Amino acid sequence: MAYNFKEVMNKPERFAPGHRLCAGCGAGITVRTVLRALKEEDHAVIGNATGCLEVSSFMYPYTAYEDSYIHNAFACAGATLAGVETAYNALKKRGKIDESYKFITFGGDGGTYDIGIQSLSGAMERGHDMVYVCYDNGAYMNTGIQRSSATPRFADTTTTPAGKVSNGKLQPRKDLASIIASHNIPYVAQSTFTPAMKDLYEKSEKAIYTPGAAFLNVMSPCPRGWRYDTPDILRICQLAVDTCYWPLFEVIDGKWILNYEPKKKLPIEDFLREQGRFKHLFKPGNEELIAQFQAEVDKRWEDLLYKCSR
Numbered sequence: 001m002a003y004n005f006k007e008v009m010n011k012p013e014r015f016a017p018g019h020r021l022c023a024g025c026g027a028g029i030t031v032r033t034v035l036r037a038l039k040e041e042d043h044a045v046i047g048n049a050t051g052c053l054e055v056s057s058f059m060y061p062y063t064a065y066e067d068s069y070i071h072n073a074f075a076c077a078g079a080t081l082a083g084v085e086t087a088y089n090a091l092k093k094r095g096k097i098d099e100s101y102k103f104i105t106f107g108g109d110g111g112t113y114d115i116g117i118q119s120l121s122g123a124m125e126r127g128h129d130m131v132y133v134c135y136d137n138g139a140y141m142n143t144g145i146q147r148s149s150a151t152p153r154f155a156d157t158t159t160t161p162a163g164k165v166s167n168g169k170l171q172p173r174k175d176l177a178s179i180i181a182s183h184n185i186p187y188v189a190q191s192t193f194t195p196a197m198k199d200l201y202e203k204s205e206k207a208i209y210t211p212g213a214a215f216l217n218v219m220s221p222c223p224r225g226w227r228y229d230t231p232d233i234l235r236i237c238q239l240a241v242d243t244c245y246w247p248l249f250e251v252i253d254g255k256w257i258l259n260y261e262p263k264k265k266l267p268i269e270d271f272l273r274e275q276g277r278f279k280h281l282f283k284p285g286n287e288e289l290i291a292q293f294q295a296e297v298d299k300r301w302e303d304l305l306y307k308c309s310r
Contacts, residue, residue, distance in 0.1 A: 227276025
């Protein structure tokens with residue numbers, strides 16, 4: 001899919017500046033890119049599960065969104081937008097609404113992988129014409145950097161602290177994109193911030209304009225929780241892709257498609273070393289922990305290659 005980069009970047013912003021997100025926050029980058037994929041003539045209703053994004057972009061009665069906005073509790077972002085989409089279809093059928101609306105929900109990994117997965121699963125299974133976007137920053141960042149099921153193995157968080165008696169979180173992270181793909185919805189994709197943001201933009205456009213339910217899982221680094229220098233965010237995202245920790249892929253009508261395969265797959269140390277939450281892994285005697293992390297990444301990568309080859 002070709003697009004005019006200058007034209008895309010000159011679209012009016014639908015996520016206004018002046019919000020309270022941290023400098024370099026991945027959630028804000030995700031929202032801006034996804035909403036930029038909307039056609040200018042289309043209206044949107046934005047849902048937002050409680051989390052960093054919500055508390056930083058909404059303080060009643062003001063929001064950072066140019067479109068209609070609904071703050072949802074942690075558990076019900078999927079259900080809320082599914083209900084709004086159903087109401088819209090009913091009103092349009094009765095001739096009470098003429099405008100075209102799109103329905104997009106944002107939630108962090110805490111409100112998506114964990115607390116909100118039940119309502120998300122229901123909305124996807126019922127096939128509502130909506131997009132659910134998870135900005136995955138790998139922990140409950142808003143409430144103090146507690147582990148979630150999206151937190152990678154061995155990460156240091158406030159509820160899985162690395163120290164003399166613990167090596168951080170013990171469990172591997174949940175593969176949510178595969179779980180949602182098993183709902184047999186029209187479009188599922190995984191993305192992050194690559195140069196020019198082309199991958200995320202194009203997938204956002206596909207998700208919004210594919211009829212039916214769609215899901216985007218976007219790795220959205222958090223400078224506070226991951227403990228890296230703010231300007232390094234794009235380099236860390238590229239390392240996540242080049243180490244195959246965070247592969248870029250789509251699932252279109254059940255067909256798995258790999259969007260990027262690195263010419264030279266980098267060792268996972270290159271990704272881990274940039275983040276303070278993994279600092280303990282590089283202490284003498286912890287080489288086996290890095291080897292375990294590498295083995296997990298390798299297995300997931302091989303499984304993905306197999307799915308995309310069928």
